[in-house]
Amino acid sequence: MVYVRKNQRDLTAAERRKFVGAVLELKRSGRYDDFVRTHVRYYSADGDDDLRVAHMAPSFLPWHRQYLLEFERALRSVDPTVTVPYWDWTRDNTPAASLWGEDFMGGNGRRGDRQVTTGPFAYERGDWPITVGVTESPFLTRNFGNPANPIELPTARELARATAETVYDSAPWDSTSRTGFRNALEGWTREAGNGRWRNHNRVHRWVGGLMLGGASVNDPVFWLHHSFIDLVWSRWQRKNPEARYLPASPPPPGSAQYRRVVARHEPMPPFRATPDDVADHRHLYRYA
Amino acid sequence: MSVAQPLSRLLPRRRTVLRSLFALTVTAFTGGALAHVATTRADGAGRAAAGGFDEMYRGRHIQGRPVAGAGFDVRVDGRPLHLMRCAGGGYLTPVDHYSSYPTPLAAARGAVDELGSARLALGAHHGVRP
Ligand SMILES: [Cu+2]
Numbered sequence: 001m002v003y004v005r006k007n008q009r010d011l012t013a014a015e016r017r018k019f020v021g022a023v024l025e026l027k028r029s030g031r032y033d034d035f036v037r038t039h040v041r042y043y044s045a046d047g048d049d050d051l052r053v054a055h056m057a058p059s060f061l062p063w064h065r066q067y068l069l070e071f072e073r074a075l076r077s078v079d080p081t082v083t084v085p086y087w088d089w090t091r092d093n094t095p096a097a098s099l100w101g102e103d104f105m106g107g108n109g110r111r112g113d114r115q116v117t118t119g120p121f122a123y124e125r126g127d128w129p130i131t132v133g134v135t136e137s138p139f140l141t142r143n144f145g146n147p148a149n150p151i152e153l154p155t156a157r158e159l160a161r162a163t164a165e166t167v168y169d170s171a172p173w174d175s176t177s178r179t180g181f182r183n184a185l186e187g188w189t190r191e192a193g194n195g196r197w198r199n200h201n202r203v204h205r206w207v208g209g210l211m212l213g214g215a216s217v218n219d220p221v222f223w224l225h226h227s228f229i230d231l232v233w234s235r236w237q238r239k240n241p242e243a244r245y246l247p248a249s250p251p252p253p254g255s256a257q258y259r260r261v262v263a264r265h266e267p268m269p270p271f272r273a274t275p276d277d278v279a280d281h282r283h284l285y286r287y288a
Numbered sequence: 289m290s291v292a293q294p295l296s297r298l299l300p301r302r303r304t305v306l307r308s309l310f311a312l313t314v315t316a317f318t319g320g321a322l323a324h325v326a327t328t329r330a331d332g333a334g335r336a337a338a339g340g341f342d343e344m345y346r347g348r349h350i351q352g353r354p355v356a357g358a359g360f361d362v363r364v365d366g367r368p369l370h371l372m373r374c375a376g377g378g379y380l381t382p383v384d385h386y387s388s389y390p391t392p393l394a395a396a397r398g399a400v401d402e403l404g405s406a407r408l409a410l411g412a413h414h415g416v417r418p
Contacts, residue, residue: 045380047373055385056375113405134382135406148401174375175388188388190376196387204386212402214382 003076005231006288008085008099008224009092016104019085020120022078023220024127031074036132036217038067038270043214046174051260053269056175058168058246059262060186061233062275064226066268069284071223083285086227089203090156095144105221107142114141114209121220134213142219143208153206154199159185162199163236168246173261181236181243185229200229231287237279245275341393348403350396360392367408369399383408 011019026032039054042063046056054063068084075082092099100107106119116139121128123139130138145151162184169180175188187201197205203225204211210218237243245264251257262268264276340353352362360379362369371392372380378388379395383402389395 043385045372046375047377134409135403136409137406141404141406143402143404172375176375187386188376201386208402212384212386214385216385 002283003083003285004288005083005227005285006085008087008104009097010288011085013103015085016101018079018082019075020104022075022082024120025078026074027128033132035067035071035074036215039217040132040214042269046176046260049260051262051269052174053262055186056188057261058173058182059268059275060182061229062245062273062278063262063268063271065230065233065278065281066271066273068223068226068230069278069281070271072285084223084227086231086287087221087224088228089153089206089225090159093153093155099221099224105224106140108144109140109142109209113137113139114143116140116142116209130210130215130218133210133215133218140219141209142211145206146208149194151194151197151202151206154202158202159199159232163232163239166240166243168243170246171257173247173251173257180246181233181240185232200225230281234281234287245279341396345397345400348400350393350400352392352396362392362396364396364400364403364408367410369396369408371395 006015023032026035042054044050044052044055046052053059054067057063072082072084075084087099095108099105100119102119104119106116106121109116115137116122117124121140123129128140130140162181165179165181165184167180169182170177175183175186176190177183177188185199187198189196189198204216207219207221207225210216211222216222247261248264250259250263250266251261262275265274267274340351342351343349349365350363352360355361359373360371362371369381369383374380374388376388378390379392380388381395381399383399384395387398389398
């Protein structure tokens with residue numbers, strides 16, 4: 001049965017409550033932290049010679065599509081009516097957005113230690129201890145807009161620059177790829193100043209705190225952010241039906257990216273799925 | 289209260305082929321170290337070791353030195369900060385995975401900026417497990 005992922009701003013109070021409830025249940029059972037570990041484990045940077053599946057690589061989009069699907073499957077095993085909503089950050093782009101409400105994601109971190117003290121994921125509530133983290137702090141942190149070096153969320157215009165690309169990705173298939181939809185959306189640039197962060201990366205930076213680090217999945221807004229990234233990719237695919245995943249075949253032995261990126265028909269560890277397997281999601285879910 | 293589990297324990301083993309990586313990092317590093325000497329002389333807070341840095345930055349003690357074969361050993365208040373290399377020549381840290389910093393010193397300062405008052409998890413280290 002095909003289910004629907006909704007814009008988080010359109011969720012009813014009951015839908016918000018059910019989503020939060022399912023997330024908290026995964027946390028309680030320990031399954032949530034397994035998702036955090038998976039994301040940490042598969043974040044390889046492109047200056048190392050490891051296989052990169054999740055970031056700085058063509059499979060950034062299909063890897064996260066599969067990752068979200070597995071998370072959503074876990075949520076739906078708790079409550080079959082729940083799906084992963086999306087956060088359109090070009091529209092809900094202030095700390096006043098209902099996204100950050102007491103009954104949903106909770107708000108910004110406080111001054112000083114940046115601890116989130118409102119909403120279901122506030123440490124004092126006792127349901128959201130951080131156990132897989134970069135620091136000793138056991139609480140969720142956020143630092144909206146990075147006041148020390150202020151940054152805005154990406155605008156619709158900035159996102160449109162990514163969606164105007166007509167090729168999926170380009171050599172060298174990493175954070176230095178100058179053309180292609182994947183890196184324009186992922187957001188690596190060589191610019192100085194605030195232009196360094198685009199789209200996907202910029203959102204991680206704007207939320208700040210744990211969303212900025214290797215354990216960004218500890219902030220449940222991670223899923224709403226990546227649900228929107230997946231929606232943007234989905235719409236781009238529909239607009240560019242000829243632009244399939246690249247590279248189509250693995251880089252040959254002796255080339256710089258040999259065994260470092262996933263080609264169209266290769267599995268994306270830890271999943272068995274290939275980029276081609278998840279290219280079309282419409283038999284599983286669609287976006288409202 | 290549970291102590292956060294260090295990220296580096298979870299990282300896959302690096303199959304880093306060194307190529308000219310070491311030479312490159314030393315070159316990149318020199319620029320950072322020189323910049324450091326220039327900035328720390330002003331506040332008198334730091335001291336650059338040969339090819340490394342050692343300074344107080346926003347109340348935190350940051351140190352770095354090149355390590356043969358493994359890139360850099362960087363510490364914040366004595367606790368290891370794992371650096372990842374980027375294709376563009378910069379560095380990521382586990383504290384800030386979504387920006388690439390041009391030098392290990394810049395990466396260490398960037399990590400301090402984002403850490404706020406938090407301390408790195410003890411036991412974190414290079415991310416290279418035997
Ligand atoms: Cu992300």
